Amino acid sequence: MAAAAQLATPHPATAMQKIVILGATSGIALEVERQLALRGCELLLVARSPQRLAELRADLLVRGAQQALTYSANLASIQQHAALFDFIRGAFADFDTVLLAYGSMHNQKDSETSVDVLLEELQVNFVSAAAILNWFAVDLERRGTGCLAAITSVAGDRGRRSNYVYGSAKGGLSLFLQGLRSRLYPAGVRVITIKPGPVQTPMTDDLPNAARFADPEQVARDIVRALERRSPDVLYTPKIWRYIMTAVQQIPESIFKRLSF
C-alpha cells in the first residue's frame, strides 16, 4: 500500500538530488539509499569496506540511482576526514544533502569494564560525528543552502542503566545538532535530528525482542520524507517514540534511577 502511495504522489520538486551518505552500509542507510535510488538521486556512498561499497553501488544503479560514487574510509578516524573532503570538493562539490548514518553499539557491560571500549563508543558515535558534521556545516553555510541530517537515537533522550554509554554519545550528538541547527538557521541550511526507536538491523539482532523492533523500510520512509521536506527539525521514527520519550522524560530522576531498563 505504501509503495503504491509513494508512486501515486508525485515527488514534490525539492532540492534533494545529490546526497552524501556517511556510513552507507549501515542497516538503516541501506533502506534509505534504495528509496533515494528509486527517485533517481545522485549518491556519494561513504563506508569502510570497498567490496561492500561496490556491491551496494551496483544495486543502487540498477534500481535507478543516477549516479553512485563510492569512497572508502573509516570515519571514526578523524585523520581520514580531510582526504574525504578533498574528494568531495573534486567530485561531488555541489551536494545538497548529507545524511550521517554510521554508529556502533557495544554491549554496555563491555564499556563499563573497559575504558578502551567506552572511549571508542564515544569516538565513533559522538566525537568523529561532530567533527565531520562541522566540516559539512561550514561548506553548506558558505553556500547558504542544503540540508544536514544525522541519525542519533531515542537512547540519547535519557541516560539508562542498561545503555547509557551509547545513549550519552547519541544524546551528545543530538545536542550538537540542536546547536548547529540554530547556528545554520540564518544561512538557510536545515539540520534534522533523526531519532529512531529500536530498528531491526544488524546492530540490534542479538538484543532481546529484536523481532518486535521497527521495520527499517518504514523508518527509511520517514527519513526520506523528512529529507525531502527538510522538516521536522527532530524526527522520531516510528512516530510513537515521540510520545514514549515525552513520557519517559517526565519521570523524576529519584524514581528513574531505580529503574533497571
Added chain:
Amino acid sequence: MSGQSAATLRKQPAPTPSAEPVLSWGRYPKVAHRYVHKPAWNDQVADILKSAAPGSLLPYGLGRSYGDSCLNADRELIDCRRLNRILGFDESTGIMRCEGGVSLTDIIAVFLPKGWFLPVTPGTRFVTVGGAIANDVHGKNHHCAGTFGAHVRQIGLHRSDYGLVNCNSEENSDMLRATIGGLGLTGVIAWADIQLKRVAGPWIDAESIPFQSLNTFLDLSRESNERFEYTVAWLDCCAGKNPRGIFFRGNHAADPGKQFHPKRGPNLPFALPTWMLNRYSVKGFNTAYYRIHAARKGAATVPYDSFFYPLDSVRQWNLLYGKRGFLQYQCVIPESNVEAFGELLDRIARSGMGSFLGVLKQFGSAPPAGLLSFPRPGLTIALDFAMRGERTLKLMQSLDEIVQQSGGALYPAKDARMSPSLFEASFPRWRGFVPYIDPKMSSSFWRRVMGAQ
C-alpha cells in the same frame, strides 16, 4: 566499528530463541532453532560457514517451503533475506545478476517497468532467488519453459570446503546441477545470473474455461499447451473421480498497456479457529468458486499479479488453516497412469478432508535442470490439508501408496512427512547428489528422508 561490535556481541551469545520462532509456510512442524544468522553481506557468509560445526547450517529465505525442507531443527539457519542486492543487468542479453536473498517480487518491481519479466514464476512472488533455485520451482509455463533452474546461467556458491565457487555450464557444471533443486544443502548461493524474458507490459491475455472431467481437462491442456504460454487448472477436489474445475490459460499481452503497482492486499491477522474449516464450509467454498468462474468464463486482459499470484493478495493466508498449521500434498503421476490419478482424487473426496486450492497442471517434457528436480512429464496436483493429527497423516500415507505404485514422485518443497522409501523412489538419482552436499549443511527434511531421525 559495527563489525567489531557485532563480533563482541556474538562472543556473549544470546541464543535465546527470539519472540518469533522460524516457521515454514505450512506452520508444521513447529521446531526450535539454536541460532539464526542474519548476514547482510556476502563476506559475512564465508565467516559463518568457516566457524560452523559440521552439519549445523541451512540457508533460509522467505520461508515459503511448506514443510521442513527449509528448517533445521535444533541447529542453525542462515537467514539470507538481507542478501538482497541486484548486482548487475545486461540490457542487451537480459541477464541479471543478483544475490540469493533477492525476492521475485523485488525483481518484478525493478525489471517489469523496463520490459523484462521472470522466465519462470511459481504461484507466489514472495520467494527468494536462492529458494527458487534450491527447489527448482516451476510455474504455469513449465510445458514450454521448463523450471526456474533452466534459466540460471551461472551461480557463485559459498562452500565451507572450497570457498566461493563459480558454477556454470562449463565450470563446475556438476555442482550447478546439484545446487538446482538441491534444497540448500550444497552451500549458500552468493549470487546468480538469471536470464530474464522480454515482455511488452504487465498485462496477460487470459481465458478461463470450466471443465467437468479429467479427460476434458487433458484434452484442454494438450490443445492449450500448443497455443498458450501459461496453463493451469483449479480443481474441486470434493467432487471425486470426475472432478470439475476451471482451466486457466494465458499469454503476455502484446500491447504494453498501462503500468501499475500491485496493491497490497489485506492481512489475515491471526490463525482462524480450526472448526471453521470443515467439509461443509470447504464444499461451499469450492462450489461458489466454480460457479463464479464458470459464469465469468471467457477471455479478458488481466493484470499479471492476479493471473500469476491470486493467493498473494491475502498476506499470510496460511493462517486460514488454524494454529496447528497444514500440509500440502503435491505429487506428479505419469500420464500413462491417468487411472491412478482418478483413484487419488477419489480417495481425497471420500476422506472429506480435501480443501480448496486444488491445483492441476500438465508438466512438459523438458529434461530436468537439477539432479533432484521434481517436475517430470505427467500430471501434477497440489492440495492443502489442514493438520488434524493422525488421520491427516494416514490419508496422506494412503495417497503415497498410489503415487509410489504409479511411478510418481512427491515434491520436497511441499513435504513434511514422506517416507525415506518414497523419497528414494521419487528421486532415484539421490545417491549421485550426496557427494555435493556441503559438509556444514543439513536440514530437517534431509535427516528425515535419510532415515537419520
